[in-house]
Amino acid sequence: MKGLVGKRKLLRIFISLDDKFKGKPLWEYILRMVKEEGLAGATVFKAAAGIGAHSELRTFTVWRLAQDLPVVIEIIDSEEKIKPFLEKLDQVIEEGLVVLEDVEVISYRHRKGE
Template sequence: MRGLAGKRKLLRIFISSEDRYEGEPLWEYLLKLVKDKGLAGATVFKAAAGIGAHSELKTFTVWRLSQDLPIVVEIIDREEKIEEFLKVLDEIIEEGLVVLEDVEVISYRHRSEK
């Protein structure tokens, strides 16, 4: 996929680790959807702390069994593919923040299969 280099779009989705879609963690569902739609890839980041949609501090504490932490999913691909993904995403995200920005991919490499 060296052809990914050039002007592309970065889609960043801010959700909670507690968010679910059809019974599974939302971030896992999003990764499966990225694969099904043939996007270049995605990365999921779990934050240590954040302030969510209701101005509520979400942070890690050792005393809680369940940790409601911020999750960020980043996806980079061509504009057309991201725009198509956004149409599906609108049906899935109940609460969270979705941002889109222009980026320039300098290099996208992977090892060749032997």
């Protein structure tokens, strides 16, 4: 898909693994939104530790069953597709951080036949 190569926007969303929207994990709900909006794709990263909006240290502990860990979702696409997505995203994030930055996509490839 050569259409993604060039100057693009990187949308980075910082939320918690425990965040929910309509009873589903928020990160999963956002991925479904990405698909519905036809964005190029998204990647979800679960962090080992972080300090969030309330300056609370959140880290992995083997002794806890529930892990309230930081999650980062990255989405890269054109500004024309990202800007309308931001408006919809604003309706589902109760607490978190959203940043947008300029990037240059050098290469975007996928296997033939897929």
